[in-house]
Amino acid sequence: MADTKAAAVMPTPTRKKLPPKTIVAYSILAAVLVLVPVLVQSATGWEFIVRIFVIVGIWVLLALGLNIVVGYAGLLDLGYIAFYAMGGYAGVIIGQAVSHWTGGATYFLMLIPAALAGALTGVALGFPVLRLRGDYLAIVTLGFGEIVRICLNNNLFGLSNGASGLPYGNQVMALPFGAQWLQDNIRFQTPLGFFQFGPNMYWYVIVVMLVLGAIFVIRRLDDSRLGRAWVAMRENEVAAEACGINIRTQKLWAFSLGALSGGIAGVTFAYVQQFISPESFTFMESVFVVCIIVIGGMGSIKGVIAGALLIKGVPDLIQGLAVAGVLKMPAEMQSLMSNYRFLVFGLLMVVMMAVRPQGIIPSSRRARELLPEDGRILAEEDMQEWDVENRANTEPDDV
Numbered sequence: 001m002a003d004t005k006a007a008a009v010m011p012t013p014t015r016k017k018l019p020p021k022t023i024v025a026y027s028i029l030a031a032v033l034v035l036v037p038v039l040v041q042s043a044t045g046w047e048f049i050v051r052i053f054v055i056v057g058i059w060v061l062l063a064l065g066l067n068i069v070v071g072y073a074g075l076l077d078l079g080y081i082a083f084y085a086m087g088g089y090a091g092v093i094i095g096q097a098v099s100h101w102t103g104g105a106t107y108f109l110m111l112i113p114a115a116l117a118g119a120l121t122g123v124a125l126g127f128p129v130l131r132l133r134g135d136y137l138a139i140v141t142l143g144f145g146e147i148v149r150i151c152l153n154n155n156l157f158g159l160s161n162g163a164s165g166l167p168y169g170n171q172v173m174a175l176p177f178g179a180q181w182l183q184d185n186i187r188f189q190t191p192l193g194f195f196q197f198g199p200n201m202y203w204y205v206i207v208v209m210l211v212l213g214a215i216f217v218i219r220r221l222d223d224s225r226l227g228r229a230w231v232a233m234r235e236n237e238v239a240a241e242a243c244g245i246n247i248r249t250q251k252l253w254a255f256s257l258g259a260l261s262g263g264i265a266g267v268t269f270a271y272v273q274q275f276i277s278p279e280s281f282t283f284m285e286s287v288f289v290v291c292i293i294v295i296g297g298m299g300s301i302k303g304v305i306a307g308a309l310l311i312k313g314v315p316d317l318i319q320g321l322a323v324a325g326v327l328k329m330p331a332e333m334q335s336l337m338s339n340y341r342f343l344v345f346g347l348l349m350v351v352m353m354a355v356r357p358q359g360i361i362p363s364s365r366r367a368r369e370l371l372p373e374d375g376r377i378l379a380e381e382d383m384q385e386w387d388v389e390n391r392a393n394t395e396p397d398d399v
Contacts, residue, residue, distance in 0.1 A: 037204055043192035048320045050200040056313040057207035058269050063292040063304045064214045065261025070290070071299035071363075072227060073254035074234025076138040078286055079125070079145025080262060083118040085152060085281035087263025088270040090117035092166045093159055095173070095267075104177035107271045111264055118263020119256045121148075126255035130248050133237065145286055153278040165277030166270075173274050176202065203272050210268065214261055215301055221257070230254060284342070288312070291345055295352050297359025306360045315341055 018026075037050045066080045091114035095106045102109055129140050155162035167173055179202045186197030221227045229250045232240040241247050270276040288311055296307025315337075321327045322334050352359070 033208055037201065038195055039190060039192050041198075041201070042190040042195035045193070046320075046324060047198055047200050048324065049317075050198075050204055052313060052316045052320060054200060054203045054207050054272055055316060056308050057204070057211050058265050058272070059289070059292065059312045060211050060305055060308045061207070061214055061268070062262055062265040063289050063296075063308055064211070064218060064301065065258040065265070066289050067293050067299065067301075067304050068218065068221070068230075068258040068261070069254050070293055072222065072234065073230040073251065075251065075254060076134070077141045077255075077258075078138050078283075078290065079141035079143070079148075080258070080289055081281045081283070081286040082125070082145040082148035083121050083259035083262035084266040084269070084285070085148055085278070086121045086259075087114035087118040087266030088276050088280075089152065089160055089166070089266075090114050090263070091267030092173070092270050092276055095271075096167055096171060099174045102174075104175060104179070106174040107176045107267070110267050110271075114263045114267035115260045116263070118259040118261070118266065121263075122255035122257075122259025123252055125259075126252045130251055142283065142286075145281075145283060149278050149281050149283075152281070160278070163278060165275055165279075167275070173271060175199075176206070176271065178202075203268075207268065210264060218301065226250070226253060288345075291349060295348065295359060297362035299363040300359065300361050303359045303361040303363070310360075311345065 037053055040049050041047060062080075062084060065083070066077060069075050069077045069080070091107075091110035094113050095102075095110045098109075099106045125141065125144050129137055132140060152160040153163055160166065161168060179199055182197045182202060183199065188195055229240070229245045232243065232245055233247060233250050237247055269280070273280075292307035292311050293304060294307075295310065296305070297303025318327065318337070319334065322329050
């Protein structure tokens with residue numbers, strides 16, 4: 001009874017308030033996300049810049065999902081593009097079947113089947129590879145990604161339309177709800193020029209919201225019991241299992257949640273492009289996503305964003321400026337740049353592994369792993385603090 005009364009009068013814990021510096025940083029970030037595309041489009045009139053932001057955002061969403069598998073759980077997946085493809089095709093196939101009932105809400109409703117298709121594909125891949133790790137896991141996932149692409153290219157069950165892609169020649173994909181109204185009514189003058197809300201800006205808003213939602217969920221997962229289990233499994237599966245962690249369950253959770261994000265990115269890509277084909281889901285696309293994570297920083301959300309801007313944003317921006325005539329270069333040089341970008345990415349990977357293996361913006365945990373000297377110093381400082389606290393709390397009789 002006394003314990004019950006004491007619990008009743010205990011004050012409920014309150015959430016800690018964000019420090020002023022964090023609030024200012026978030027405010028500046030929000031202003032940048034809103035103002036930069038508006039000012040860039042109004043000043044230059046180039047809507048392709050906003051479209052590049054959209055594509056980069058889709059790749060950030062894709063890399064955030066793979067970061068769960070590789071960065072947190074430590075499972076090397078070289079066939080992640082299969083989840084991207086399954087989400088895109090599931091959203092388009094089901095969406096075309098129900099578009100005459102759903103109208104402009106087709107895309108938003110298709111987020112659910114696309115996410116489920118990605119998650120179920122992740123579970124289907126996870127079951128056969130539960131006992132694999134390292135190079136063996138990488139080879140199996142690579143093969144799985146190629147199997148999915150080949151099946152789509154060969155029009156398995158007559159659903160994917162083979163290499164011709166979807167939708168079929170006489171069909172169009174429904175515009176999302178409100179896109180046409182915003183394009184017809186949102187127009188205003190900015191200090192840099194006239195701005196009109198176009199379809200690219202609409203998708204920019206959608207993609208930013210999806211990325212922010214994914215970041216929110218992943219941060220909560222990282223701080224949860226599931227996230228701690230992933231970290232323990234990544235460090236040492238045997239030790240984690242000895243501590244009571246169900247390795248099979250944690251791997252399935254990692255594959256399914258990572259694939260879920262890939263499925264959402266896939267259906268978004270399909271509706272942005274208004275077209276989807278197997279050529280968008282080759283092995284090199286999987287390599288690019290892995291490069292984003294490795295170069296940006298495994299297990300780091302900020303690193304994933306930085307890696308996507310570097311790997312996907314910079315080449316697309318250069319190509320767009322060249323096509324628009326801003327960068328004066330002949331067509332041969334443009335083709336040469338496109339062909340040699342793989343060489344540049346390879347050299348960049350070699351340099352990063354030699355100079356900064358933890359990535360551009362690494363997570364604090366990953367930085368300690370790859371910088372043992374700094375980790376040793378921090379460990380000694382933690383031990384000293386622990387000794388001081390325990391001396392102060394130790395009773396004389398205990399000594």
